[in-house]
Amino acid sequence: MKLQVALDRVSYDECFDILGQVNTSIDIIEVGTGVIKEYGLSIVRDIKNKYPEKMVLADVKICDAGKSESMKAFEYGADIVTVMSFADMNTIKACMDAAESAGKEVVVDLLNNKTPGILEALESLGITSVSAHIGKDQQKGSIGHDTFFDALKDTSFNIYVAGGINETNLDEYLNLNPSVVIVGSGITKAGDKKSKSELIKKCIS
Numbered sequence: 352m353k354l355q356v357a358l359d360r361v362s363y364d365e366c367f368d369i370l371g372q373v374n375t376s377i378d379i380i381e382v383g384t385g386v387i388k389e390y391g392l393s394i395v396r397d398i399k400n401k402y403p404e405k406m407v408l409a410d411v412k413i414c415d416a417g418k419s420e421s422m423k424a425f426e427y428g429a430d431i432v433t434v435m436s437f438a439d440m441n442t443i444k445a446c447m448d449a450a451e452s453a454g455k456e457v458v459v460d461l462l463n464n465k466t467p468g469i470l471e472a473l474e475s476l477g478i479t480s481v482s483a484h485i486g487k488d489q490q491k492g493s494i495g496h497d498t499f500f501d502a503l504k505d506t507s508f509n510i511y512v513a514g515g516i517n518e519t520n521l522d523e524y525l526n527l528n529p530s531v532v533i534v535g536s537g538i539t540k541a542g543d544k545k546s547k548s549e550l551i552k553k554c555i556s
């Protein structure tokens with residue numbers, strides 16, 4: 352099981368400071384949506400240049416123009432891009448095709464989409480990775496488990512889990528047998544970020 356650290360609501364310098372502390376215990380670096388909005392895709396390039404051995408996920412949350420949006424992120428060094436599950440299937444397919452031609456990956460973010468049949472539609476399209484994601488604002492209502500995601504147990508997707516995860520609630524997400532555990536503020540807002548990421552990595556190893 353891999354650990355992905357999500358860099359959200361932090362400055363350019365803080366991204367590098369955090370990575371300097373946690374890089375030995377994480378597998379994937381997520382450049383958060385807000386960070387990309389503030390600094391542009393060039394921060395993805397700068398992070399990939401500094402950590403070429405790490406997979407870098409650009410959380411671009413694509414919802415239209417799938418080919419050009421994903422190709423651009425790949426050009427800037429992203430290894431993985433995100434596309435929203437509520438996007439048109441043509442958009443999701445375009446991201447898949449772009450990823451295939453670039454030798455990269457795409458993850459479909461299930462944030463706030465409980466449309467009946469969505470998982471089957473994604474499977475039919477050939478999507479291999481999805482993110483069971485409870486968003487920052489949704490976390491104010493409930494945290495931990497969303498029963499909608501239980502349906503993922505009957506699928507063959509590589510599952511990413513995200514949404515306010517830390518070492519105390521991690522177990523609630525592990526029942527989905529995820530391939531990747533995404534932790535943002537549970538690491539980036541911790542006092543001792545290095546110890547916290549090492550602890551979470553140990554919990555999932």
Ligand SMILES: O=C(CO)[C@H](O)[C@H](O)COP(=O)(O)O
Nearest residue numbers: 357513514515516534535536
């Ligand atoms: O994609 C995101 C927000 O849209 C975050 O990266 C994800 O939710 C993980 O962050 P946190 O652990 O702080 O919830």
